[in-house]
Structures are given as structure tokens and as C-alpha cells.
Amino acid sequence: MPARWAEMRLEGSGLTCVRGGREVFAGLGFSVAGGEALLVTGRNGAGKSSLLRMIAGLVRIAGGQFAVTGVDAEKTIPEQAHYLGHLDALKPSLTVAENLGFWARYLGGGAPPQTALATVGLAALADLPAAYLSAGQRRRLSIARLLAVQRPIWLLDEPTSALDREAQDALAGLMRQHLSGGGLIVAAAHGPIGLERAKELRVGADA
Amino acid sequence: MALIDLANPTRFLSLARPTLPWLAGLTAAVFAVGLVLTHGAPDDYQQGATVKIMFIHVPSAWLGMFGWTLMSAAALGTLVWRHPLADVAAKAAAPIGAAFTFLCLVTGSLWGRPMWGTYWVWDARLTSVLLLFLMYLGVIALWRTVEDPSRAARAAAILTLVGAINLPIIKWSVDWWNTLHQPASVVKLGGPAIHPTILLPLMVMALAFTLLFLTLHLAAMRNEILRRRVRTLMLMQAQAAPGSGS
Amino acid sequence: MSPLLNPLLALFLRDVRLAIRVGGGGGIGVLFFLIVTVLMPFAIGPDLALLGRIGPAILWLGALLASLLTLDRLFAADHEDGSLDLISMSETPLELAIATKAAAHWLTTGLPLVIATPFLGLFMNLDGTASAAVALTLLAGTPALTFVGLIGAALSVALRRGGLLLAVLVLPLTVPVLIFGVAASNAAIVGPVPFGTPFTILCALTLVSLVVGIFAAAAALRQGME
Amino acid sequence: MNLFSSLGPHAAFIVAAYAVAALTVAGLIGWIWIDHRAQKRRLALLEMGGVTRRSDRAAGRPA
Numbered sequence: 001m002p003a004r005w006a007e008m009r010l011e012g013s014g015l016t017c018v019r020g021g022r023e024v025f026a027g028l029g030f031s032v033a034g035g036e037a038l039l040v041t042g043r044n045g046a047g048k049s050s051l052l053r054m055i056a057g058l059v060r061i062a063g064g065q066f067a068v069t070g071v072d073a074e075k076t077i078p079e080q081a082h083y084l085g086h087l088d089a090l091k092p093s094l095t096v097a098e099n100l101g102f103w104a105r106y107l108g109g110g111a112p113p114q115t116a117l118a119t120v121g122l123a124a125l126a127d128l129p130a131a132y133l134s135a136g137q138r139r140r141l142s143i144a145r146l147l148a149v150q151r152p153i154w155l156l157d158e159p160t161s162a163l164d165r166e167a168q169d170a171l172a173g174l175m176r177q178h179l180s181g182g183g184l185i186v187a188a189a190h191g192p193i194g195l196e197r198a199k200e201l202r203v204g205a206d207a
Numbered sequence: 208m209a210l211i212d213l214a215n216p217t218r219f220l221s222l223a224r225p226t227l228p229w230l231a232g233l234t235a236a237v238f239a240v241g242l243v244l245t246h247g248a249p250d251d252y253q254q255g256a257t258v259k260i261m262f263i264h265v266p267s268a269w270l271g272m273f274g275w276t277l278m279s280a281a282a283l284g285t286l287v288w289r290h291p292l293a294d295v296a297a298k299a300a301a302p303i304g305a306a307f308t309f310l311c312l313v314t315g316s317l318w319g320r321p322m323w324g325t326y327w328v329w330d331a332r333l334t335s336v337l338l339l340f341l342m343y344l345g346v347i348a349l350w351r352t353v354e355d356p357s358r359a360a361r362a363a364a365i366l367t368l369v370g371a372i373n374l375p376i377i378k379w380s381v382d383w384w385n386t387l388h389q390p391a392s393v394v395k396l397g398g399p400a401i402h403p404t405i406l407l408p409l410m411v412m413a414l415a416f417t418l419l420f421l422t423l424h425l426a427a428m429r430n431e432i433l434r435r436r437v438r439t440l441m442l443m444q445a446q447a448a449p450g451s452g453s
Numbered sequence: 454m455s456p457l458l459n460p461l462l463a464l465f466l467r468d469v470r471l472a473i474r475v476g477g478g479g480g481i482g483v484l485f486f487l488i489v490t491v492l493m494p495f496a497i498g499p500d501l502a503l504l505g506r507i508g509p510a511i512l513w514l515g516a517l518l519a520s521l522l523t524l525d526r527l528f529a530a531d532h533e534d535g536s537l538d539l540i541s542m543s544e545t546p547l548e549l550a551i552a553t554k555a556a557a558h559w560l561t562t563g564l565p566l567v568i569a570t571p572f573l574g575l576f577m578n579l580d581g582t583a584s585a586a587v588a589l590t591l592l593a594g595t596p597a598l599t600f601v602g603l604i605g606a607a608l609s610v611a612l613r614r615g616g617l618l619l620a621v622l623v624l625p626l627t628v629p630v631l632i633f634g635v636a637a638s639n640a641a642i643v644g645p646v647p648f649g650t651p652f653t654i655l656c657a658l659t660l661v662s663l664v665v666g667i668f669a670a671a672a673a674l675r676q677g678m679e
Numbered sequence: 680m681n682l683f684s685s686l687g688p689h690a691a692f693i694v695a696a697y698a699v700a701a702l703t704v705a706g707l708i709g710w711i712w713i714d715h716r717a718q719k720r721r722l723a724l725l726e727m728g729g730v731t732r733r734s735d736r737a738a739g740r741p742a
Contacts (some may be wrong), residue, residue, distance in 0.1 A: 058538050058678055078542040087535025092354075093474040094467070105463035107543050109456050121449040124728070131354060132441050136450040167450055256687040260696040267700075303707060310703045314696045316575070321689040327575045329499030337491060344484050351477055385499045419704065426711045433718035440725040 008034035008070035008152060010055075010077070010184060016063030017050045024050050026063065030186075030201050034070065034152070037175065037185040037198040046204025048188035049085070052155045055186060056083040071152055081153035082146045086161070088138045089145075092131035096122055099130055100144050108149030116148040120170070135162040143171060146178075154178060156187040160194075168194060216292055216432045223429050230425065234418040241415045244408035260318040262408055266416035267311035268332075271339055272374075273420065274304020278346070279371040282364035292428075294360030295435070297367065298350055299427035303420060305343035311336050331382040338377050342370045356435055460545045461553045468557035479565035482523045486566050489515035490573045501578040508577030509587045509638035515573070516566045516591050517598055517627055518620075523562045524602035525619050527554060528610040528674065537610070537674070548671045555603050555666070563595035579642075586641030586648065590655060594634040597659040600666030601626045607670035611677020630658050 015028040024047035032038040040048045053059040055066065057078035071080055090099045096117065104112035117123045120140040130138065139162045146154060154175070160168045172194025175185055179195075187193060245262040277300045284293025315333050316326040327333075346363055353359035445451055472479060493511045494504055504511075531537040540550050567588050574584030605623035612618065637651035 053538075056538070056542055058541065060678060075544065079544050081542065083538060083542060085535055085538065087533075087538075089535040089539050091467075091471060091534070091536075093471060098467075098470070102463050102467045103539065106460040106545070107539065109459050125445060125448050128441055128445060132445040134445065134451045137445065137448065140450050164450060250687065256693060257689045259693050263696055263700045302710070306703050306707050310700055313699045313703075317692045317696045317699070321692055325501065325578055327578065328501070329494050329504075329576075334499075341484075341488055341491065344487075348477065348481060348484060352475075384495065423707055423711060426715070430711060430714045430718055433715070433722060437718055437721045437725065440722070444725065444728065 008182065008184060009068070010153060010186075011067045012051075012055070012064065013067070014064030015051070015054065015061065015066075017047055017054055017059065018062040019050060019059065023062075025203055028064070028201075028203065032184050032186060032199065034182040034184050035179050037179060037187065037195045039192070039195065039198040039200045040186065040188040041190065041200055041202055042204035048203055049157050051203060052083070052157050052186060052188050053085075055153075056081055056155050058083070077153065080151050081155050082149070082151045083155045083157075084142055084146065084159055085157045088142045090130045090133075090138055090141060093129060095127050095129050096133070096141055097126040099141060100148055103145045104148040107145075107151075112144075112148035116144045119147055119174070120144045121167075136164055136167060139163055140167060143174070147174070152183045154183060154185045154187075156185060156189075156193075158189050159187060160189065215290075216295065216435075219292055220429060220432055223425055227422065227425055227429075230418065230422045234415060234422050237411065237415040237418055241408060241411040244411055248405050248408045249402075257318055257321050258405065260314050261405075262412045264311060264314040264318055265409060266413040267307045267314065268336060269413060270416055270420050271304060271308035271311055271336060271343075273417065274300050274307065275339065275343075275367070275371060275374065277424070278304065278367045282367040282371075285360045285364040286368070291357075291435075294356060294364075295428050295431045296424070297360065297363060299431045300424055301343060301347050301350065301363075303423050303427060305340065305347060307416070307420065308336060308340040308343055312340060329385055331378075331385050334385070335378045335381045338381070339374065346370070356438065457545065457549075460543060461549055464540070464545075464550060464553045465557050468554055469561055472557065472561035479523075479561040482519045482562040483565045483569045485522065486515045486519040486569060487573060489518055490576055494576070504576075505578040505583075508574065508579045508583065509590075509642065510635050511577055512570055512573060512579075512587050513591070513594075513631060513635050513638070516570070516595060517631060519566055520563055520595055520598045521602050521605075521620055521623060521627070524558065524599065524606045525609065527558055527603070527606045529606070532610045541674070541678075546671075547674060548667050551603065551607075551670050551674070552667050555599050559596055559599045563599055566595060567592045583638070583642045587638045589641075590634045590637045590652065593652065593655050593659055594630050597630045597655075597662040598627055600659075600662045601630070603666045603670040604673060607673035607677070611673055626662075630655065630662070633658060 009031065010033075011029075011031040013029045016026040017024040017028075028051065030038055040051055042048050050059055054061055055077060057076065066077060068077055068080075089103070094102070100112050100116060104110060104116075117126055120143055122137060122140055122144065125133070125137070130141065133141065143159070156175075159171060163171060175187075175193075175195055179185065185195070185198075187195070187198075192198070241262070245259055248259065248262075250256045250258065278297045281293045281297035281300065284290045285297060312333065315336070319328055319333070320326050346366055349363050349366055350359055353362055490511055497503060497507070528537060531540065541547055543550075570588040570591055571584040574587060579587065602619065602623050604626070605619040608622055609619045633651045633655040636646070637648060637655055640646040640651055641648040
């Protein structure tokens with residue numbers, strides 16, 4: 001797999017997050033290069049999601065800053081990152097194909113590749129309204145969004161939740177493929193998510 | 208959602224398919240007779256030929272009420288006996304009832320224009336029909352917003368029954384609010400006060416309209432059953448695909 | 454299609470498609486407008502002359518309430534299912550995305566109100582020219598209502614309260630539009646002021662609210678990123 | 680056009696009323712017919728895609 005992105009590095013230093021007046025974490029730092037994965041662990045409410053959302057520009061940075069090298073300079077980090085949160089960003093009344101098509105056009109400016117749905121095993125349900133999908137299938141459709149638009153940074157918040165064993169292995173494969181393509185992953189999870197050589201960043205009281 | 212057994216509606220479908228063409232033919236025949244009779248009806252001494260509008264206005268008003276009565280009966284079927292066919296009957300009747308109520312309003316204002324000089328007058332009967340029309344739109348909106356058919360049916364059934372209870376109250380209060388319209392001349396205690404030569408075409412047209420309503424309702428119910436079957440198949444298609452377990 | 458327009462077009466088509474599939478294409482807005490208009494004579498009485506005089510005011514109030522109350526879901530729906538997060542993570546500036554959503558909302562809610570106006574004018578005993586005047590002023594005024602309501606919708610998402618809060622926040626801002634809208638309608642029916650004067654002010658108000666609404670709503674959404 | 684003249688001065692309103700009636704009925708019939716065709720098409724599409732109802736299979740019809 002030829003490296004899609006040149007030598008890339010994402011660093012955060014002295015990061016402080018305050019939400020609703022409560023300091024979630026302070027002075028946090030990390031550094032992850034292209035081809036590497038960072039596993040953010042910690043008990044619930046320790047701020048794993050907040051860190052990911054902060055990288056994605058969805059939460060205000062109370063202190064510290066991010067630095068990214070080796071990527072398109074004009075684009076901000078959120079414009080080069082995929083964020084897979086607890087919410088699936090799907091409209092029940094739109095069909096599977098319409099949902100994916102919209103995100104591909106909105107985030108990537110073009111129609112999604114035909115293979116995206118097939119890779120996540122939803123090709124047969126393309127014309128089915130998303131309302132009929134199960135939680136696991138909605139999750140797969142969200143993951144298809146990551147394949148439909150090429151972005152170097154993947155921010156995955158408990159990506160394996162609602163996925164069955166077979167889908168978790170498939171996701172691990174996709175993540176390895178993304179890393180070997182030179183991309184990087186920052187994932188928040190409780191346990192290992194099939195990524196052997198992931199660096200770990202503990203967040204929370206005993207950080 | 209447990210896969211409700213569609214056996215009963217299936218039998219309904221097998222019954223509906225043959226009867227539909229016959230019913231449609233009968234409706235057309237009665238309509239033909241009705242139209243000939245209305246054409247021959249004499250002019251009213253006061254309103255002249257505009258009385259011919261009554262041959263559409265009055266039957267469609269009746270159908271507006273008939274539709275809501277039908278939906279109320281179906282609502283009982285839904286709430287008391289939980290019969291899936293009752294849900295289908297209620298949902299199919301709403302748009303048709305609304306259409307005839309709308310027709311009653313339009314013909315009413317067309318009849319009123321030469322008589323009262325304006326298209327719309329806030330008189331008691333027309334206003335009650337207008338409120339009935341709004342209630343129809345409300346029920347249809349309710350049907351469209353709730354996704355699951357059986358939940359939607361129960362919600363619509365409750366709204367229909369509450370509406371049925373309130374219709375007389377609305378009618379009485381609007382009458383009190385304004386009495387401009389001609390008092391109910393057809394259904395009078397002393398029998399119809401209008402001349403038999405006008406009453407006969409009116410009765411035939413009323414029969415024709417009712418048959419039309421039933422034909423349309425039967426066809427709409429058939430569509431509704433097919434729509435539910437499509438929904439069930441789509442659910443099964445999702446469950447058959449990978450990842451449906453979790 | 455230039456790279457900037459493609460995403461916006463996709464967003465526009467998505468919102469219009471959603472409005473048609475879920476809301477019945479602005480049907481709920483028109484239904485609310487119809488009910489509010491029909492309710493007035495029950496309070497005021499069936500006196501056609503009086504209704505004729507206050508017809509434009511009633512139609513304007515009905516349209517104003519209808520377009521405001523349907524705005525509540527403009528951002529809330531996307532916020533609840535996570536779409537708003539992804540929309541902000543795109544090269545397309547948030548302001549343009551908001552303008553596109555507002556345009557889609559106006560097309561599926563504001564425009565149907567304008568189209569329904571002549572029919573509701575009958576209930577208010579308004580003749581042809583009167584109904585046309587009200588419809589024309591609404592055509593110029595409803596975009597202002599949408600773009601002013603936008604700010605309330607964005608704020609109510611950030612504050613997670615929504616619903617009536619939107620109306621409370623935004624109603625004072627719509628007063629100028631209401632004044633000049635009704636004034637223009639009455640000018641066309643009764644005079645003495647020529648129709649043009651209040652109408653051009655109304656159009657000016659719309660253009661101002663267009664710009665202010667978009668940037669204020671974007672700021673409100675960004676500020677709400679807690 | 681004796682039909683028109685026989686309807687007296689307000690003929691236009693009478694014809695309009697009958698026209699609206701015809702339109703409304705045609706609208707209803709049209710809506711029902713289009714809806715019927717649409718459901719039939721979607722059913723065929725689904726059944727072609729191999730999705731069959733439990734009672735179909737129970738009735739021994741080919742899956």
C-alpha cells in the first residue's frame with residue numbers, strides 16, 4: 001500500500017479542558033506519527049471523549065495547543081479528520097445510500113466509491129431507509145463514511161461498541177489498512193480494539 | 208415489533224380484488240342515473256339553477272360526517288379488539304373523508320357566492336364543516352408522523368374518538384356562535400321540506416357518492432395492506448443482512 | 454460543479470428531501486397557519502367587515518408564528534443525531550452551511566405559507582388585490598422571519614432548551630418585519646401611504662436580517678460547542 | 680350551448696362546482712391508482728431480492 005500521506009505527526013501539548021465549569025483534564029500531552037495509533041484509556045467521564053472532540057474542534061480548548069506537520073497546511077485539523085462518535089449522524093427517513101452519499105458529497109465533495117457499502121456488508125440494503133437498520137448496522141454505515149472520504153486522521157470514540165465479533169475484526173483490518181497507508185488513529189476505548197502496536201495515553205485521576 | 212400475522216388482511220385482499228371492479232361499475236351506473244336526474248331537476252324559485260350545486264354540496268357534507276363515523280367505528284376496532292384490519296380501515300378512510308369535506312367546503316362557497324355575495328361566510332354549518340376538515344388534516348398529520356403502524360393506529364384511534372365526541376359540541380357551539388345558514392332543511396322533524404322533484408335526484412346522488420366512497424375506501428385499504436407488507440419485508444430484509452444481530 | 458458548491462447543494466437537497474419525507478413538505482407549517490387564521494373569527498365574531506379590516510394583520514401573525522415554530526427543529530435535529538458535529542468539520546464554512554439550511558427551510562416552510570395566503574384570505578373576506586398584497590409582503594417578509602428565527606434556533610441548540618425559548622428570544626426581533634409587513638399590506642388595500650414605501654423598508658429589513666442572522670447563528674453554534 | 684343557457688345567470692358557479700367535484704374525485708382515484716402501482720413495484724422489487732414473507736413460505740410457495 002503506497003503511503004498516501006507523507007511523514008505526518010500530530011502533537012498536543014499542555015492541553016486543558018473545562019466543561020460546564022469542571023476541569024476535565026489539564027496539562028495533557030501526546031504525540032502520534034503517521035502509521036501509528038494512540039489508544040486513549042481511562043475510566044468513564046475521565047475525558048477520553050472530550051480529548052477526541054477537542055482534536056475534532058468540537059470542544060473549546062481551555063489551555064494548550066495542537067501542532068500537526070506533514071499535511072495540507074491550509075486545512076485545519078478538523079477538516080482532515082474523521083470523527084466517529086457515539087452518535088451515528090444518520091437520518092432515519094433517508095436510505096442507506098442517501099445517507100452515505102450525502103456525507104461523501106458534503107465532507108469529500110464527490111460521490112462515495114461503490115466499494116464503501118460493500119466493505120461494511122451493507123450493499124444489499126442500499127435502498128432501505130436507515131430507520132430499519134439495527135444498532136450494529138447503523139454503526140457499520142458510520143464506518144462506511146470513513147472509507148467514503150479519504151482523511152488522514154481518524155478519531156474513533158469506542159468504535160467497537162454495538163459491533164458483533166465479525167464486524168470488530170473487519171474494523172481492525174480497516175484500521176490496519178489506514179495505518180499502513182500512512183494515516184494515524186486516535187481511539188478512545190476501554191480495552192484493546194485489535195490494534196497490537198498502539199501507544200497508550202491514560203487520561204483521568206491517575207494520569 | 209412482533210411480525211403480526213397478516214392472514215386476516217390477506218383474506219381481505221383476496222376478497223377485495225374481485226369485488227372492486229363490480230363496485231366501481233355499480234357506482235358509475237348510479238352516478239349516470241343521478242346526473243341525468245339532476246339535469247332534469249326544476250329550478251328553485253329563490254335560488255334558480257344554483258340549487259343544482261346542492262346535489263354535490265349536501266352529499267359531500269354527508270360523506271364528510273360518514274367518513275369520521277367510519278373512522279370512529281374503526282377506532283373502536285383498533286382499541287377494543289386490536290384488529291389490524293381496523294387500523295387499515297381507519298387510515299384509508301382519512302384522506303377520502305378529508306377530500307369530500309374539502310369538496311363540500313368548495314361547493315358550499317361556490318353556492319354561497321351568488322346568494323351571499325362573498326365566497327366565504329362564517330355561517331354555522333360551513334364553519335362546522337371547516338373545523339371537521341381541520342380535524343381530518345390533524346389525523347392525517349398524526350398518521351404521517353408516527354413511524355410504527357400499530358402505535359400510529361392507536362394514537363389516531365384515540366384522536367378520532369375524542370374528535371367524534373367533540374363534533375356535536377363543536378356543531379352546537381358554532382350554531383350558537385352564529386345562525387346565518389339555512390336551518391337543516393332536509394333532515395327536518397316534519398320530513399324533508401323540499402319538493403320531491405329535487406329530493407329524488409338528491410337521494411340518488413347521495414347513494415352514488417356513498418358508493419364512490421366505499422369503492423375508494425376499499426381500494427385505499429388494499430393499498431394500505433400492501434404498504435404494510437412492504438414495511439414488513441423491509442424489516443425482514445434488514446434482519447437477513449449481516450450485523451443485524453447486535 | 455465547483456468544489457464549494459457541491460457540498461452545499463448536497464446539504465440543500467438533503468434538507469428539502471427530509472422536509473418532504475418527514476414534515477410533509479411544509480404541510481405542518483401551512484396547517485398551523487390555517488388553524489391560527491381560522492381561530493381568529495371565533496374570538497372576534499363572524500362580522501365580515503371587521504375581519505376584512507384586520508385580515509392582513511391576522512394573516513401576518515399566523516405566518517409569523519407558523520414560520521417561527523417550525524424553525525425549532527432546524528438545528529436541534531442535526532444536533533441530536535450528531536450531524537451538526539460533522540457539518541462543522543468540513544471545508545465548507547459554517548456560515549454557508551447555515552445559509553443553505555435556512556434557504557431549504559424557507560423553501561419548504563416559508564414559501565408554502567405565501568402560496569396558502571390567497572386561499573386563507575377568503576376566510577378573512579379579503580378580495581383579490583388584498584390577498585395578493587398580503588402574499589407579496591409575506592414573500593418579502595418570510596425570509597426575514599426565517600433568518601431572524603435562525604439565531605433563536607442556534608441559541609436554543611446551544612442552551613439545550615429549544616421550543617418556546619426560541620419564540621421568546623426571537624419574537625421581539627421580528628417586530629419591525631411584522632410592522633412593515635402589515636403596513637405594506639394595508640397600504641395596498643386602504644392607502645393612504647403608497648404601497649412602495651413600507652414594502653421597500655420590508656425588503657431592506659429582510660436583507661439586513663439575512664446577513665445578521667447567518668453570522669449570529671454561526672457564532673451562536675460555535676459558542677455552543679461545549 | 681343550451682346546457683349553459685339553461686343554467687341561468689349563475690351558470691359559471693354551477694359548472695365550477697361540478698368541475699371541482701370531478702377534479703376532486705379524479706384526484707382521489709389518481710392518488711389511489713399511483714399509490715397502488717408504487718406499492719406493487721416495491722413489493723416486486725423486494726420479493727425479487729429474495730425476501731419472502733413467513734406465511735408465503737409456510738404456504739409452500741417457493742421461497
